Amino acid sequence: MALTDLQVKKAKASDKPQKLSDGGGLYLLVQPNGAKYWRLKYRFAGVEKLLALGVYPDVSLLDARERREKARKLLANEADPGAVKKAQKEASVAVIENSFEIVAREWFMKHAPNWADTHSCKVIRRLEVDAFPWIGARPIGEITAPELLAMLRRVESRGALDTAHRVHQNCGQVFRYAIATGRAQRDPSTDLRGALPPPNRQHYPTITDPKAIGELLRAIDGYSGTYSTRYALRLAPMLFVRPSELRKAEWCEFNLDKAEWRIPAKRMKMNALHIVPLSTQAVAILRELYCISGAGKYVFPSARTTTKPMSDNTINAALHRLGYKGEFVGHGFRHMASTLLNEQGWNRDAIERQLAHAERDGVRAAYNYAEYLPERKRMMQHWADYLDKLEAGADVIPLHKTA
Template identity: 60%
Template sequence: MARHLIKTDVAIRNTKSTDATLRLSDGDGLYLLIKPNGAKWWRLDYSIGGKRKTLSIGVYPDTGLKAARNKADEARQLVAAGTDPSDVRKASKVQQAKVLEADKRIADGLPAVDSFEEVAREWFTKFSAEWAPSHADKIIRRLERDIFPWIGKRPIAEITAPELLAALRRIEERGAVETAHRAHQNCGQIFRYAIATGRAERDPSPDLRGALPSVKQTHHAAITDPKAIGELLRAIDGYQGYFVTKCALRIAPMVFVRPGELRKAEWAEIDLDKAEWNIPAGRMKMREPHLVPLSTQAVEVLRELHALTGDGRYVFPGARTNGRPMSDNAILAALRRMGFAKDEMSGHGFRAMARTILDEVLQVRPDFIEHQLAHAVRDPNGRAYNRIAHLAERRKIMQQWADYLDKLKAGADVIPLHKKA
């Protein structure tokens, strides 16, 4: 039981302040500090976990002697049970803040707690500026169509793994297994953001690992046989459709960038005199700028096209307006029109074509190929190479590749493609 050294409240009132802070001890760590300005503060010293700590009990006379002793006894009981009273006080303040926030939200006509949709939209607003617009659009549409209708209004801190799985199952049941996996990934990112910002305590998404069927791996159709590549190139030269689309088809095998990077190319990015195309980070999948050396053949095609579209923003504008790039289906449609089936050749197929031939026929160093494909390539110290790394070598490779394509198109004898042992 605590030893009480301060006799009564009268003793406190009779104690006058001085130029220095006075300390009236009541025993067992409880004391009253009397400041030079007359202010009186209750304090409790205690030890927990081998550390000496101090807890504020209140201000005298609002907290009288009896009340201060009661508060001190409650704090000592917590310490005896292994609980730090300072932590309890902090948790209480957090809870009080939540109550006040809930009251404010209700007054504003909002739910009393953070819903999944509110947190998700906050997360999206914060991070989507760093994404490509097309990628951001896919994510928000996926959430709005497949997640918000089912768990969007639920308090994010209360959502369970079975609830999340039920929403994902709806996506899976319509045959969109890959979309279900992507939605699962996005929900995990949102839950982790909620934890970091104090709106949830755990992320239920890892509990669903293995609950969704695996995604069947599909590969973009690509022509990689040299003889068949020659036939494709001759078909492109004979294409009778929209001239801009024809130029895109002629350029695609020479530069082997991703279809979205090609169709959104801007004249401001291309220096025909230097024979370079600098693609900004915002349009690249890896969010890093990429430099594409242009062969003399590629420059020739671009100079011809510049006479038609050079006054506009886009190298390959749409057929109806030059204010927007060509559609993402233009090259695919052209390939189908030329008679190449969807399981035979795709827009992405030009990348696989180049990667295969450069490696297995032209014997180009694999790291040079990966770098020109804008894949993540790192130096021996684990650092990402910058966009001009190995530029001299890559210029030679891109010219060598364009010259090889010309030989295939002309029907010259070529080295047959054999798989490496």
């Protein structure tokens, strides 16, 4: 006799499992703990088998009967319902494991240890905000170029064109990783070249007029803030490293007797050791500073605690106080040095190496940190001397370096 909804609902547990039959091989299994499971007993190729159809009440009596009929149709077509269910489950798992988000996170975990923390945080943040909500659950091998473009258009529509280009680049890296690991056949991001407008490159505010640079250096010399900020401001023009590299500098990285600062790869944007030759002026400033902060880890400790470096906005805030808001930022020292050193005739490759700009060949970058080092040492001393003359108010400075 077929079951009723009321019988299923009121079925009580006993000290042994109970089977309440609904006919056609379908029955409700009531366990001693009160749990109720739908089961279907059937024969395939002369062998008796059992198929789980779900748990009551999540699967109602009507649902269980519908699943029984689907299984009977498979049997009528000489297919094993149990084998079909297993194959479907495996296919679902494969889809999840090969989703864009799963592959992207796997790619990220492979590469993040070789990136600077700030870079890795930006990469995963872009993917989580701008990619995963739209294509994260999609099988990576099925994502099309139009689908990818629609996702990038959403980023572009909020005015974040540069971010859209970076998301495009990161997605391409994920697709290429999927191809290499056998989970995709091609990279649809390559079909989108030219689909987005070129990014609007906004250069950091800087100063390249020698007279104006002299005024800036004299303003810095008169800065009356904390000692960490004063010394960082004095060194920033001479060393022209990235602001994050300067503020996180550690005393263990310096060899003042050798007049050299070696920034470890883990703190560099391109993950390669970087050597900064120190001019006599820079060494003198650092020796002064060592008497103040040398007992701690950081060269420029935070004003609140010596266990942390100064904050990332300290230099810019100080420049604002000096009257340069909107006219100059800490990163501008790099463009200032690059522009004038090129004008003065220094080797462009030596300048680029000293700026630690991106090396297309990552392996080459890892081993060529000392490239042009003798010339870079001469250049850094020349640059510090040049800045001294500008600060002193020199009227005429030769554009070309002397032999």
